[in-house]
Amino acid sequence: GAVVSQHPSRVICKSGTSVKIECRSLDFQATTMFWYRQFPKQSLMLMATSNEGSKATYEQGVEKDKFLINHASLTLSTLTVTSAHPEDSSFYICSARDGITSDYNEQFFGPGTRLTVL
């Protein structure tokens, strides 16, 4: 099946620094990627939809200037958490959709990135 990777899997940073998380589709082209955030024992919350070559669409309540998304190619999307604060500590998960070779509505998820801001 389709594989999505994320890097890094875990990151610890100081408050005020910026952190970049990469999401890659390894064996398919992802025209659309999605970014989610999950707090302990909570549901995955959709943050934004990222389309290759265009600006991301953010969900209500998500600060676009704080969570910068770039989808520069059909296999790579990045999420940069700028000026991170302890409340940004969470599990960040990306997913990718391959609308060409599989069900248009099926998404493949990455393994997630655990961000801890001290």
Add this chain to the structure above:
Amino acid sequence: SQKIEQNSEALNIQEGKTATLTCNYTNYSPAYLQWYRQDPGRGPVFLLLIRENEKEKRKERLKVTFDTTLKQSLFHITASQPADSATYLCALGGRGSTLGRLYFGRGTQLTVWP
């Protein structure tokens, strides 16, 4: 905004029994609904998709039903095994301008004991 409720936070059953998980939703008409499995510290893994015009879908020991009138989906695992222990998430699929977006419930943690 949409609200998704999964029947309980935790469900414990004995090996061999059928596990039934419930997903109820309000304030939304999803074009489709999906079920995922999530293990601790991992990303969700896709299990089944059912569209709004479908009543039931099966895949091996898994079965999902979808009642758009009741706004409810049931997810069944027959002949459950300890390896089925995980958190199961239901997700509503968007339509129109939100096509492709998924809105997740909090999940039900299933434990299958020998």
